[in-house]
Amino acid sequence: MSTRPRLSVLGAGSWGTTFAGVLADGGADVTLWARREEVAREIREQHSNRGYLPDHRLPDAVHGTSHLEEALEGADGVVLAIPAQSLRATLEQWPALPDVPLLSLIKGIERGTDARISEIITAAGRADPGLVGVLSGPNLSAEIAERRPCASVVAAPTQEIADVLASWCEAPYLRAYTSTDVTGVEIAGAVKNVVAIAVGAATGLGHGHNTTASLITRGLAEITRLGVALGGRRETFSGLAGMGDLVATCASPLSRNHRLGLALGRGLDVEAAAAEVGQTAEGVATARAVADLSAGLDVDMPITRAVVAVVDEGARIDEVTTALLSRSIRPE
Known part of the structure; x- marks a missing residue:
């Protein structure tokens, strides 16, 4: 992985947009995928997403797109921030997720299957389960968008992948701890x-x-x-x-x-x-x-x-x- 990773964030709601800023502040080049082109254009041209984060400017290293292929091209890692109950349907419409470390920001259990999010990503996204990690903790996006100090936990099946995922979260206001307890987190x-x-x-x-x-x-x-x-x-x-x-x-x-x-x-x-x-x-x-x-x-x-x-x-x-x-x- 390069010293300045290229990361893709899929989902431009309040948390996905905020976390794209965290990744950029931590030294990554970030492509933020939005379902709607008008949102992607605003992110790309004005470095803002006023529908979800009014009065907040995104770092210059965040680029917006509504084209999935562009978002994933050359990505060293992928972050998923799609609503839990629509995740499976969304992933099933897409090609298989790339064979790179994947970090889920999604918090929920799927209705009807009782599946955890990492299980959905593995099944519907055809992802390697050994590469799928999750982030949780006190993650109020409005405070993080204001760069107020906080800490989070990044959990992955192995310590090696947890360390890689945590290395993305090097913004000065966010401290990432690691875990291998994906289920618990x-x-x-x-x-x-x-x-x-x-x-x-x-x-x-x-x-x-x-x-x-x-x-x-x-x-x-x-x-x-x-x-x-x-x-x-x-x-x-x-x-x-x-x-x-x-x-x-x-x-x-x-x-x-x-x-x-x-x-x-x-x-x-x-x-x-x-x-x-x-x-x-x-x-x-x-x-x-x-x-x-x-x-x-x-x-x-x-x-x-x-x-x-x-x-x-x-x-x-x-x-x-x-x-x-x-x-x-x-x-x-």
Whole structure:
């Protein structure tokens, strides 16, 4: 790999666009693929993507294109930032992904298959599973776009690939730690979005910090139970990908899933809440997939079931939240 890698970012939403800037600030030449040509042209000619990152200028080393072949030509590595529920269909329409290290920024579980994102990339993208890594952690894109300091975890099947992927993240404001626990990092990144909806809803209902702290703590217990049952390492969930990402997503008004929960707590239905947020809140679709996955493994996840009851089954958010914290006595 050259001293200045050529990297391709596929997906020009808020997180993909932000991360393209991170890669450029870390010393890479970056091609950012956008589905719509008008977005690609704005990135290419004005170094901005106002639809997702208003008032933010992208580095000169970020080039925009709507042509996949151009985005991938000569790439030393590929970063994927496509919504979780449309990832498989998108990849199946494309040629096989190139035989280079691949980094997923996507957080979610696929509805209908309960597949993790790295599994979808391997199957639908015809990618070498040994080259597929994932990034997670406290990744609020608006703060990272402002170059505020943060840390993340890059996980890959081998330490060698994790080191390569982490080397892309050398921007002075982002510190990347490495892991070989791909499953644990993916589960943490997916399920925290579901918990964030519950925490946001509790806040929207007017509950205080005791309630939200209780939900965050018990939410982490749920995430850990599921992750360990799937083969993840317990220590992953007390780190940046687990507790770190969970706290940021549950506590910040910048979090789309938190904002969606707030809207539900104020009395909006799911459709109206999603319209108010205006961008994809992955926790809505992920909740049912996580609930199905946990049921098949006989893992108890009451917060996840409560979110499913609201977003899929029309239950009242106030009744569900009260029931969550009024369960029968049991050991912690």
